Amino acid sequence: MERTLVLIKPDAIQRGLIGRIIGRFEEKGLKIVGLKFMKLGDQLLNEHYSHLLDKPFFPGTRSFMQSTPVIAICWEGLDSVETVRRLCGITKAREAAPGTIRGDLAMSVQANLVHASDSIETAAAEVKRFFDDSELFDYDSAATGTIYSQDELG
Numbered sequence: 001m002e003r004t005l006v007l008i009k010p011d012a013i014q015r016g017l018i019g020r021i022i023g024r025f026e027e028k029g030l031k032i033v034g035l036k037f038m039k040l041g042d043q044l045l046n047e048h049y050s051h052l053l054d055k056p057f058f059p060g061t062r063s064f065m066q067s068t069p070v071i072a073i074c075w076e077g078l079d080s081v082e083t084v085r086r087l088c089g090i091t092k093a094r095e096a097a098p099g100t101i102r103g104d105l106a107m108s109v110q111a112n113l114v115h116a117s118d119s120i121e122t123a124a125a126e127v128k129r130f131f132d133d134s135e136l137f138d139y140d141s142a143a144t145g146t147i148y149s150q151d152e153l154g
């Protein structure tokens with residue numbers, strides 16, 4: 001099954017929203033295969049946000065992302081990359097759709113609570129960037145057979 005990376009950003013840590021955000025993904029039926037609390041160094045952030053390096057706001061975004069540790073989670077599920085992106089909502093949180101994490105809980109462009117991988121290729125690279133193989137776990141979830149139909153599970 002597809003795997004994708006979510007980061008719970010410093011604004012969520014400061015606002016006490018960790019549990020609610022993790023709960024959104026859990027309730028949807030996604031399965032946690034890796035989870036850790038970590039401080040992000042300059043090099044890792046420069047790689048993670050390489051598409052933003054020459055934007056004027058990037059130094060501010062980097063220091064925001066370093067203002068507290070963040071929670072990195074690898075979620076697994078059918079089409080999880082696209083599904084998780086849709087649960088998060090668009091970047092500009094105050095315009096994100098109601099029902100999404102950003103749409104329901106945030107107002108800012110920068111302080112938008114969560115990061116989510118934006119394509120299957122990016123997800124593979126990001127999961128590898130944030131997790132060692134030994135930090136990702138294969139295990140049977142009792143709920144899988146209820147969350148999906150048998151034909152979806154193949």
Ligand code: IDP
Pocket residue numbers: 052057061090091109110111112114115116118
């Ligand atoms: P995404 O997180 O929705 O994928 P990206 O364009 O990849 O959005 O940008 C990464 C992060 O950089 C955003 O989530 C946000 O925290 C920050 N960011 C993006 N654009 C701006 C901006 O115009 N001003 C301030 N911060 C921004």
Ligand code: MG
Pocket residue numbers: 116118
């Ligand atoms: Mg992005």
